[in-house]
Amino acid sequence: MGREIENLLDILNFYKALGFKELPSGFINSILKDRESCDMTHQEAIFESIDSLNDRIKKCFNCPLSKSRTNPVCGEGDNSVGLMFIGEAPGVEEDKIGRPFVGEAGKLLTNLIEKMGFKRENVYITNTVKCHPPGNREPTKEEISMCFDYLKKEIELIAPKVIMTLGKVATYALKNMEGKINDLSISKIRGKVFFYKNIPVIPTFHPAYLLRNRKDKWLTWEDAQEAMRRLK
Ligand code: SF4
Numbered sequence: 001m002g003r004e005i006e007n008l009l010d011i012l013n014f015y016k017a018l019g020f021k022e023l024p025s026g027f028i029n030s031i032l033k034d035r036e037s038c039d040m041t042h043q044e045a046i047f048e049s050i051d052s053l054n055d056r057i058k059k060c061f062n063c064p065l066s067k068s069r070t071n072p073v074c075g076e077g078d079n080s081v082g083l084m085f086i087g088e089a090p091g092v093e094e095d096k097i098g099r100p101f102v103g104e105a106g107k108l109l110t111n112l113i114e115k116m117g118f119k120r121e122n123v124y125i126t127n128t129v130k131c132h133p134p135g136n137r138e139p140t141k142e143e144i145s146m147c148f149d150y151l152k153k154e155i156e157l158i159a160p161k162v163i164m165t166l167g168k169v170a171t172y173a174l175k176n177m178e179g180k181i182n183d184l185s186i187s188k189i190r191g192k193v194f195f196y197k198n199i200p201v202i203p204t205f206h207p208a209y210l211l212r213n214r215k216d217k218w219l220t221w222e223d224a225q226e227a228m229r230r231l232k
Helices: 003-017 027-046 050-058 092-097 104-115 141-158 168-174 207-212 214-231
Strands: 083-087 124-127 162-166 194-196 199-204
Touching: 050 141, 083 141, 083 168, 104 207, 104 214, 124 141, 141 168, 162 168, 162 214, 168 199, 199 214, 207 214
Parallel strands: 083 124, 083 162, 162 199
Antiparallel strands: 194 199
């Protein structure tokens, strides 16, 4: 039996011993309030830096993807450029070594970053969900929403000037998960800048898509140029 339930039973037995047949009014509310403020303090303590956020992600079992992963994959890089890339979810290679964008798609992303005139280590790269979905499938809306607090806090801590979302999953997450994910077409929304908490977000193609559709690299380059303009 969990410690908190044991404590609650002690309190209930105490009231029973005093002859109460019902709980005093406000009892449940006061417990919920204490619990809320306790959780908030806990969250703030946990998420005060990227390192502590990453420690938390590494121990996270909040959603079913914790069962299919080998390694949770945290974001990496710094914010000297002010640019953040957000992908979908770790792939097979990323899952193996626990770093984002390390496979062929990662090489393509690194090329793009260098073509923009930056070093990979000076931009921040992360994923919408931090654990590899089985069979490389798309994360579900529930999984995205269960992992979203981490991404939200990452954006807050990194405070980028510009975000580029790579593919529809990241775009969907930052667009408040409006509607169904399958209704979103990255071809239709790429290049259309929107704002997440006053930060310009530029949706573009995922590098894995570009590996299969090389002709669309030029559209991604247009989106990258828009990001560069906004960074200036
Ligand atoms: S995907 Fe996110 S919420 Fe799910 S287990 Fe991994 S870190 Fe936790």
